[in-house]
Amino acid sequence: MSFGFSIGDFLTLFEQANKLRKRFVDAPAQFDALSEQYVTRVRNLSIVVHDEDLSLTNAVLDNQLKDDIRKIATSCGNVLAEIERTLERYQDIDTGHGVKKAWKRLRWDQDEIRDLQDRVCHNINLLKGINGRITRDNVVELLEHQKVAQHQACLDWLSSTGYAEVQSEYVSQRQPGTGEWLLESSKFQDWVSKPGATLFCPGIPGAGKSILASMMIEELNIRYENDSSVGIAYFFCSFQTHDDQSQKIESLLACLLRQLAHNLPQIPESLKSLYQKYKSRGTRPSLDEYFASIRFTLTRLSRAYIVIDALDECHFSTIARLLDIILELQSPSNLNLLATSRLIPEITVRFKNKPTFEIRAAMPDVIEYLRGNLSMLPSFVSRNPQLQDDIVHKITDAADGMFLLARLMLESLQHKSSPRKLKQELSDLTSVASHYNIAYDTAYDKAMERIQGQVPDQRELAEEVLSWITCAKRPLTAMELRNALAVELGESEFYQDNMPDLEDIVSACAGLVTTVARSSGDVIRLVHATAKEYFERKWTTWFPDAHSRIATTCVTYLSFDIFDEDICSSQTNFEARLHTYPLYSYASMNWGHHARNQPIEESLLLDFLGNKLKVNACVQGLFYIGGYFTHSGYNRNVPPGFTGLHLAAYFGLLSVVSCLLKNYPDLASTRDSMGRVPLAWAAYNGHTELVEFFMNHGVGTSLKDETGRTPISLAASMGHLEVVNCFLQQHVDPNSRDTDSRTPLSWAAYRGHHKIVKSLLERGADPEARDEFGRTPLLWASYEGWVEVVELLRVRDVNIEASDRLGRTALSWASENGHMVVVKLLLEKGARPDSKDAEGRTPLAWAIQSQQEAIYLLLTAAARSGAEASQSLDFHTKPDLASDHVPSRYPGSLGMDKSQAPTSKPTEKIPSETDDGRCFQCPLCNRSSLTSNKHVLQRHVRDLHFPRFRLVCPESNCTRTFQRKDKFVIHMKDQHQKDIQREEMDACQREEPLPEGCIICRRRVTSWEDFYTCIETHVQAPSVVQETS
Template identity: 25%
Template sequence: MKHVQRFKARVLGRTELPHAELTPKNSSPRLDESSSIDSKPDEAGLMNFPVDIVAIHGLNGNAVSTWRHQPDGTVWLRDLLPDFLPGCRVYTYGYPSKIWSQSSERIQEYALNLLVALRDVREDLNASKRSIIFVCHSLGGIVFKQALVAAHENDDLYGELLKSIRGVVFLATPHRGSGTANLASICGSIVNSFASAGLGPRAVRTDLLKTLIYDSDALQDLTMSARNRLGNIHVVSFYETLPLSMGPLSSSLVVSPASAVLGIPYEEVIPMPEDHRTICRFPRETESYLKVARALRRIATKSSNIGPTLKRTSTHSSNIVLSTLERTCMSLLSDNDVAKDVEPPPKPVPGTCQWIRSHSLFVSWLEAGTNALLWLTGHPGCGKTMLSYSLAQYFDDARNKSRNVLIYLCQNKNKQTDARAVLIGLILQIADRHRSLVRYIRSAFEKEGSSIIQSFASLWRIFVRIAKDPKSGPLYVIVDALDECERTSCHQLLVSISDMLTDSSQSMKSDSRVKFLITSRPFLHQSYANSQKVLQSRISIDDDQTGYTEDLQTFIQERIHEISLNRQFSNDIRDFLYEAIMSKADRTFLWIHLVLASIEKSILTSRKEFQKIIASIPEGLAEIYHRYLSAIPLDHQEDASKLLKLLLACSRPLSLVELNIAFTMESSYTTTEEIMQNSHNSIAHTVQGILGALVRVTGQQVSLVHQTVKDYLQDRDSASIDSPPAIRMVDPQGSALQLATVCIQYLLLDDFTVDLFPTNDPSTVAEETDFFGELPLGGFEGDFWDQEDHDLDSGALFHDPDILNSKMCDSMALDYPFYTYASLHWAEHFAICEEDAPEELKDFARSLLDPDTENCRNWLSFYHTKASTPLDDGITDQNPIILASQFNSITALNSLLLDSKPSQIIKNQSLYWASRLGHDRIVTALLQSGAEPDVQQLDGQTALTVAAEHGNKSCIIALLADSLTNANAPGRNGRTALSFACRGGYDEIVKELLKQKACNPDEPDNTGATPFIWAVGGGHHSTISNLARLRNVNINHQDKTGRTAVSWASGDGMADTVIRLLKLPCIDINAKDNKGRSPLSWAAGNGCTDVVEILLANPRIDKMSMDNDKRNAISWASTQGHCQVLVKLLEAGCPGVDAEDIDGWTPLAWAIQTDSPETVHALVSNENVLIERRDRGGRTALSWAVEYGHIEVVKVLLRAGADTMTQTGSGRTPVMIAKDFGRDDMVKELEAYGP
């Protein structure tokens, strides 16, 4: 594989750096210490910068040309920076980022190589204490962030390196990707900005391009992971302000300011009057260069501490005696405190809820010297309340027991919380701790009386006056589950907090600031963040937070450990409970907590009972879901029902765009344009506003908050007469009908009545494949970044129909966002509800199964290209009956069978597909119409054998019920249905087949393998036991190679299966195959140590067994260098350690040829091995080892006493052989042991 600009870093020196190239094109990943030059310190000693500057180039660049200004060749890192920062050392890092590179390395590998090489060169130079500053252009910044994350995740390897990182300068790094919206635009903007004329048709690095798509998942994930780490270093971000002056996109910025700026605390943002190409190239000390150089200097001179520290304050007056009036005021508030009896959540498991403490946004909020707010969002049941209480305890502990932490839980099962209640609770808490502050309550009471508790404004004034009082000290106010608060008063509270944070007239002294921490579902934050800037700071708890996932795992492990200790569960049950609960947890603490409580309460403790508990809705959760449903507004019950049906029926989580279309779709719409014109402008807001806590919106996907919501909605008992109207209208059948109707109507829109896949028309090829039309094509030479000629070749890239279809599908998916889901899933939804569907919908479905229509051909072509299990290459030419059978439409099939007279071939092919895909009702209908079950179809399979191969039990039963079905009819390679069922471990199908009197359980296939051998090959122990009990099954049957089930299992290293086989009576443990090899021989030759140990422990094993070539197990183990197996054989006393085979080769000779020093050592350590034995040609082991050039083997033989002077038949010694081959190293070793 050719690597253009393979990674290599060098310290740049003004006098010793080659002017043209820094690194050879195919240099290996290393640092060249010989060329490392430090810049000289300031002779006056007044200013010295002992820092390492590491420069990382971007997409399609290299270690030097990215930083070189043309035409004068100035490399500012080499020619300018060392004088500006005396004492610094400058490294450049190169990696294969060429757009036409054939490298398969990913950004992760680039980052890892950077860490390894930088660590190694600093260790070599004993410079591990020098600070490091990175300079990153474009994609180089992404590589740096990936390296930073990887270093933190591998602190034991790169901890010292991390401690040295002082800061980073980003030069137009696309943290959110390119500002253009698709892959072609990425090429046009980023690649063409540095393109050269005439690129040849090479493989495009689409993986790198896709990484740079705006808001790509990869970039979002990396940014989220890196934010915390970047908060610990100094960050300077430069962004371009000039568009490129070349190419068709000369009016646009390659990287927009929004993408080039991280938006993290303490980030320094600097605009640069440069374009994407010139932002990293400077001819001299220009103003732009000086901005970068000064930024590096600022970082070099700053300390490593980021942000201010938080002072501690303690001002308590809780022992002050209150007056009668003050006690009246406190009683008034206390009587109206609806949260006073709320039970706190269980204490967090030790070690959990700590990840947030190091989150950069949390640290910034905590250490801010002013009033501040941080919003923690998470979906229902994700553990927000537990995290709130954990942080409250942390604040108390961290603030030296200052007791200035206020927490209010808005959740109330019996009554919706009002924001006035929130303020009452907060005021009571602070007044109880600082009794002198009760005077503010008394003052308001004296003016307004008891009405203060009914006035939000009055309560807010009291709270603000208390918060401003220096005696209150810093306040940490935690309001949990604010989305549960009544909407109007919640709005009042948030607006008031916003005013406090923004209004300078409400500013407080540094020792009496207020820090608000709010938790809620994402919906509430989204409603305010765009319009209220001070409310924007947010941490999403359960979306891709590594610490959150680890908390889930720790919580489950600790609770299972606790329950297991009390109940004395075995380790197997512990592991089962952990795996089962983790697989269904879906990031939901609430479900985990309730299901573990149910397990703890359960009197029955069998595995089956635990499976039942985990599969069902935990106690208490149904009540919560009922409450969520009851909260749906009455005027949106019908909308809620429609949304729930769509979410309940969907085969995978829908994107917001897909749900928007499905929710908007009406039968009167005939074009996609009509749908989009009437779609909702903020579907996330609409869905969350209607369904509330029942849904989770993650990124661009929407789903029910947990699988148990679906279970609850499908439970008909939950849809009783007292249920909310929204749930009474929801059922699985109706949900499938709702989504099937939307899908079918969408596929039949006028947009799709023309053939969108004209792959047979050559004239359209160029038009449909002009995906990279603006990429430079033709011959390519030189550095892609630095070519100034940008002539473009608009020739087509692809001509293969499959590639054309794939491109068309991608284009359709972008232009018609619901087409992917509709084409891939409409049939499965319709199959569920078709018998109850209206006749009009049935007619529509039949038209989608008619290949004579464009609508049908379009979705079939799309399905063929994009389905995870496409059917066959000729799908667009299929008969409607075959399509109805493939897509399980029984009503369409019955109609077609009545209206037409299909040929026998069509019926037989349809039966094959229905059997393969598991459509039992289609199978029955086709059999009744005269389809023949034993006719071989695709790949030589019959309907019965293909149904068995795919585990379709219901189809097997339907087929066996037909008198024409032969249970022994051969399929592919002569295998029967029983053979396929045994290989797949389908025990229920095996039982159904064995019920047939005509079924032969020992029928061999074309290779001689029986169903028993296939069951052993699959490792299906229950199937093996069932077959072994049958009298007419020969468990020692040999296939055409002579191998038995034991032989195959031994050779494949199936230790557990071998143990079970050896327990069978009459099993032949020593059966030899046609070549005379035994199971022990196969296990030894394949290095199956566990199996060898099992066989040797059996008293019936023949340790002396030899094959037709007189080779034993020791010989075979030595051949492949399986040292562990050899040791087991020798310890068990197997004979023949020095025996010759039919060619005169001993095990030692085989081990030497394999170049296995460990195996050779094990053999020569055995006293029965004659190290000086001569073979039939008169040569010793040492002679051969020297000729093979295996120096490590030679060393082992010499240490074992091999004679260096022994001559071959032709009189040549090992030394002479080594000299003949020019192996001076071997000569040296041999002479050291010679006379």
């Protein structure tokens, strides 16, 4: 140790104490009592000193504890030294037999001995106290470590999306000395200081909005660095991830909740509840649950800030919902919102009457940037101060507050060989029209002209890069792009040494692309959203055959000899193939989409589709990566019988299908392992022209696959209206049933395709058709919360009280899943909130258990329906309206004050008999649907709260688990198209860990039987189970 003593010091004390203890062993009989006291105390001291040595080995000590230990160590050393000197004085009289005589003759100084004894005891007590403190601190540290681990696990489950890397990237791009005007502005300072404030920061493209947003975020992080009561959350919307899952409303809310809860010392109870509820299920919370948890988290924060950059680069529908939610959260909280965007009317109107601060690149900042980057220009510029001033001032004036435009103009001067040519280019750039769209187009045109003027190899490389980035179906990683650029047409294998370096790729593109470092690997993208818009308009001018070239590259890649090895038979081999051939994933999933946009060489494509092994390898990548391997018959081993025609039909390649059928007409009726013909795949993916082609060639439209699905059923479930109408015009049966007795209407209702529902109903589809689970289309639509579908079915006068095999109605499912608008529609149509399912549970009971806002609708409906409905609903277990699980806005929105909520009824004792007309309430949940039989309630406790076994989905890719067998069966049928048998279900059971003790009385239990017995005892106990008459 570095604070005055070491572990060795305590070892020395231990050895010294042990040595002294042994010297008392030979004491004469008349000193027995005295020596016994000494031996006991010194032995205790040696033991405690030894324990202290062990405690200090791994202890982390604070300064006060270090000082205390230093003093105790010194005191122990002193008292042991004094004891040793005393022994020396009494024993050093003679040698040999003389010692024994000395023990007999000399009288001990009792006061001296007593003082030493007291000092030994005092040091023993001090050491024990220190040891206890260290032990306690270690326990606290261990508990804190577990708490932090649980905290992080909860946050990681909530959202894996983070914007810290993007924030760091933008901060690093900032030119030193720029942007200070924004942080010092009164509008920004007012926004920071005023709780609940909103600041809208619109700006023209390229004004530096993202850089300035990152500066504001950095300012907030620095200001509140040591204040855990302040939550800071931010989003960087991006045109590159426009369609990415991370920019869906659910993902944004999850990310918002994670960021707000990140620095709190404890996970909010509402978030912990969501984690416990959904982690084991493998599902995600609803929007209402995210809202409620965010609202509750805000109550745990003294201040909260949200910064959203580039609203215009996200789906407007998503942004509209996100803003509605945030603005609603602001009213009762200290939540501040700042957002940047282009000046788009649909976005601007949402900040009407809110403070606005237009962002433009300040002239001093532009000048600072230009002067700081003049070194990129030819050397003759550095020798001509007047030319430098002309460049800076002309570009600053022309850029008119657009940082990006200033940068593009400066880069356009980079390769001019003489002052005259540079001045001419500068004149051309700065004389364009003032509208920024024209200015950017001119700047990008100039950049493309520079690319066209490069040597052929550089020019071709740049064109290939830009065509891939512009026309790819998703953003590409740098490694995927390098693989694509390395493919040589006509070659049968891939050459690693043919890949260009990333630096050369960026250099060839004249500043139009940039790389972004990500933890998952570098990403290459266009420099700005304006560049994306430019190439989306002009790609046919610069690279008109882009899709054809990309498709050709992908098919060539998939035709390499390595893919003649057929499919990968193990997960390890498959992942190795993905790693070795980075473009394999993209090529398998997208070659056909590019080929559908522009045709490619027919011989190359037919050779590929005619090679069974290569087709299998492609289908493995397509289905496995795309997620289709979970279908029955589709797994890592690829569906046998999937032909080249199936693959061409999957991608909708009409000319290729036509060519294949001319040579092999019998292929049209070939089925894959799931029993699907090529027509089924064309319908599944919505290729209307190809569907018509198959029908015109006599392919049967009623052919069913192994699950009984017809092509119209597949099209209806996938939302392809034109294909469905095409079938209906040919009088295809709209009431065909699959093996679960589900109709096309059932699937369309389940997926929320209201236009298809309307079309099917108009063509005679049965709106009351029940499937094997007893569910009608209305039940499926209510289960998922599809308002338009419920409205369509409602006006058809369908049976609103139809129940499935579980006895559950549409209102029951909508109530559990929190679909407020659907609940309203059903109640307006006369749905009964007191209807009971097979377990005796009402819709209200399900709403209470799931803590959904629909509960308030049900309470309101019950209050209006009279005493009979009120008794049936049983308000005995009313929800806590102040609960952190329930948004406070709900009662008010229904015109119902908290004070109007029904109150609890008094409880009565429970007799030992059961079926006597009384109702029993579960002691472990907010269950209001009571039962008159204690045994039913006991089964409820056993099955719902503490099941001994959990059912685990057997599919390798699926992590879902279930407590209830009926939901497990539905999951297997719906998600995996499998009809699970009882013996298979038994094999899916996994025993849960035994609880440490009874959840009610905390008595320790030794087995599941013991646990259930104790719980059932409490269920019958008047002190726990409550009763209502």
